Amino acid sequence: MKFVVFSDAHIGGKFNEETFIEGVKYINEIDADYYIFTGDLTDQGTVFEYELAKNKYLPMIKKPVLLIPGNHDVKNVGDLLWEEYIGPRYFVHIDKTRKVKILGLDSNEPDQNTGRMGPKAIERIYKEFEDLDDEWLKVLVFHHQTLPIKYTGRERSAVIDAGDAIKAIMDCNINLVLNGHRHISNVYKLTDGDIKTLIVNCGTISCKKTRYHEEYSITTVEFDEEKLHAKIEVLLLKDNTWVTKFDGDIVEHVIPDDFGELEATIIQIANTEISRGASFSTDIFTKGVQLINSIDCDLVVHNGDITNRSYVREFNMARNYLGLIKHDMIVVPGPKDSFPLGKDLYEEYFGPTESEYTNDKMKILGINSCILDEKIGRIGRNTCKSILENLHSKNKINIIAFHHNIIPLPRTKHDSELQDAGDVLSLIVNGKLNLVLTGAKNTSGCWQIDDTVFVNAGTLSSRSYNNRLGNSFNLIQVYRTKKGRYYKITEFFFDIGESKVIGEFHIYD
Ligand SMILES: [Fe+2]
Ligand SMILES: [Fe+2]
The missing domain is CATH 3.60.21.10 (Metallo-dependent phosphatases)
Known part of the structure; x- marks a missing residue:
């Protein structure tokens, strides 16, 4: 028809x-x-x-x-x-x-x-x-x-x-x-x-x-x-x-019975919002980190909003707290880390706001999507171009991480995403990047657009979560199958001891 x-x-x-x-x-x-x-x-x-x-x-x-x-x-x-x-x-x-x-x-x-x-x-x-x-x-x-x-x-x-x-x-x-x-x-x-x-x-x-x-x-x-x-x-x-x-x-590829070889395991956290205020819970943070440390993984990605208001004492606390995570970790800033002194303090405590991690299985670029003192974000045409130039490895999983979400999240007002989300989405999808990790809005979600998987993380340790099951982190497992890659995304609601598969995608080569 x-x-x-x-x-x-x-x-x-x-x-x-x-x-x-x-x-x-x-x-x-x-x-x-x-x-x-x-x-x-x-x-x-x-x-x-x-x-x-x-x-x-x-x-x-x-x-x-x-x-x-x-x-x-x-x-x-x-x-x-x-x-x-x-x-x-x-x-x-x-x-x-x-x-x-x-x-x-x-x-x-x-x-x-x-x-x-x-x-x-x-x-x-x-x-x-x-x-x-x-x-x-x-x-x-x-x-x-x-x-x-x-x-x-x-x-x-x-x-x-x-x-x-x-x-x-x-x-x-x-x-x-x-x-x-x-x-x-x-x-x-x-x-x-x-x-x-x-x-x-x-x-x-x-x-x-x-x-x-x-x-x-x-x-x-x-x-x-x-x-x-x-x-x-x-x-x-x-x-x-x-x-x-x-x-x-229009029927998506079938999830394989035999997943094949496990290529990479990533733990995705976001919105730790570390502070001395009541919204940050030390107990919940510690409980989450204990579980994270017990899982065998290649890398932890922190998708931003490390601190609650970019204060010096918060960055200081954050460095100590995040130091408890024993895995390799890549961190990007969120808008809460970008209040007026945020960028300077971020660089002092965590290093450059843009970073890179490579091993034999994946290459990941951490991007600073924040604008000084603003909730909304931007990536910019030149950064987008350099991302595509840097992420074209045929055999590796090509990943980018930044804070602001591109795909609108349920139960939230769609207002704090990237200013240039349309251009960024088009470049990502047409450039066939494999995985995009974001961390806005304290709400989890995952989707596939064309051949790219997008995963947004909830909050690890802020009490202002938008999920009835509470604080969480995501476990992303990538398997090499006979036809392509299979992505399994599991959300761990560690405070209540539950976990749930929130997305499964089989993408053919
Ligand atoms: Fe119109
Ligand atoms: Fe219109």
């Missing part, structure tokens, strides 16, 4: 009529099963623009289109005009014969560029998809992005609750997510296990606000009858050329 997806027409202010008409010509020609528009039909959400859209431009499309609004459509109380001129801001389309369900949601907040799914929309995702058999093709449509997109600057315009949205998408085994908003086309394959989700961002059909060299485009997504294989193509309207963005299976 085939989908035609188009987005961000911006009828009115920045509207390019020529490319809209060109795009509509193709939409009318392509024989597809579903035609979907992913928001920003108008530029300012005004009556004038809605009238133009309804009376002049939408009638040019001779196909039935499923539409949801974008942030521009809800400007100037345009959400009420959408209902008046276009119809409901949500839709659910069920095709029982073909076993396809498409849920369209409104991710906008009135008069704001940022989006929010909100608990009701998240609940709706579970209600529509959680108990639906995986034989069905499950499609979710909303305007804003959840994963950071290349060339789009700071990721402040993703949905604020993107972590919860991603969790719902993964929990419900949704096959296809369609978004607009960033005016650039992009495809990522996201998985936390057996089923891949294709996260598809559609470019703009007719908004003059384009990004870099991105051209006006429409996107087609085609699944085979068994829903095991997908092909995604983007039509660049100016050149009339088709570009294939994805052509592959």
Whole structure:
């Protein structure tokens, strides 16, 4: 079954009529099963623009289109005009014969560029998809992005609750997510296990606000009858050329029965937040370190927020406490280590803020992603380039570690990640780095995007954890299998004596 997806027409202010008409010509020609528009039909959400859209431009499309609004459509109380001129801001389309369900949601907040799914929309995702058999093709449509997109600057315009949205998408085994908003086309394959989700961002059909060299485009997504294989193509309207963005299976590689040889074991800790205050627990820290020391591993990675407020006494304490860990260790700073004197003290007590560790099995670069006195982080284009130049060892596991998360975490507001998360994610994934370790938000998580595994650590010893099971660290085991590498991530909730496998990924060479 085939989908035609188009987005961000911006009828009115920045509207390019020529490319809209060109795009509509193709939409009318392509024989597809579903035609979907992913928001920003108008530029300012005004009556004038809605009238133009309804009376002049939408009638040019001779196909039935499923539409949801974008942030521009809800400007100037345009959400009420959408209902008046276009119809409901949500839709659910069920095709029982073909076993396809498409849920369209409104991710906008009135008069704001940022989006929010909100608990009701998240609940709706579970209600529509959680108990639906995986034989069905499950499609979710909303305007804003959840994963950071290349060339789009700071990721402040993703949905604020993107972590919860991603969790719902993964929990419900949704096959296809369609978004607009960033005016650039992009495809990522996201998985936390057996089923891949294709996260598809559609470019703009007719908004003059384009990004870099991105051209006006429409996107087609085609699944085979068994829903095991997908092909995604983007039509660049100016050149009339088709570009294939994805052509592959959507079922993830099977976890092997025989793991093969254990290549590397890494213990990942973060957010020790060492201080004399009540939020740091010496007892919990000591208990965690005892367990860490009893595990055979190659390396411990500390993903930052070593101290609570970058005080001298905290760095002093931290050096003594972390000295109790008997394994080799690599450390990167977090924003709590980057208050005004933090960088100087960090270097005095822990050495350079950027570091490297190599053995015969892996190469790992520790990156300083912090900005002085800021919560948000940045890596920067030049550092990214040098990471890729430094991490290209064919036989070794190529790893980078920094503090700020790239993939939004559940139960947290998506606001303190990297300013340049879109560019960094694209470089990491296209550069085929094997493993990315981060440590933000005192919350654990792991995902696979394309061929890269991302793991975020919780907190080892701060009492402000975002997990009902308490303080934790991650054990990452990498096995060499017949076909590639198998990554097993186990989270140890050492204070209550429990552990749980939070991710298993088998990535073929
Ligand atoms: Fe837009
Ligand atoms: Fe938008």
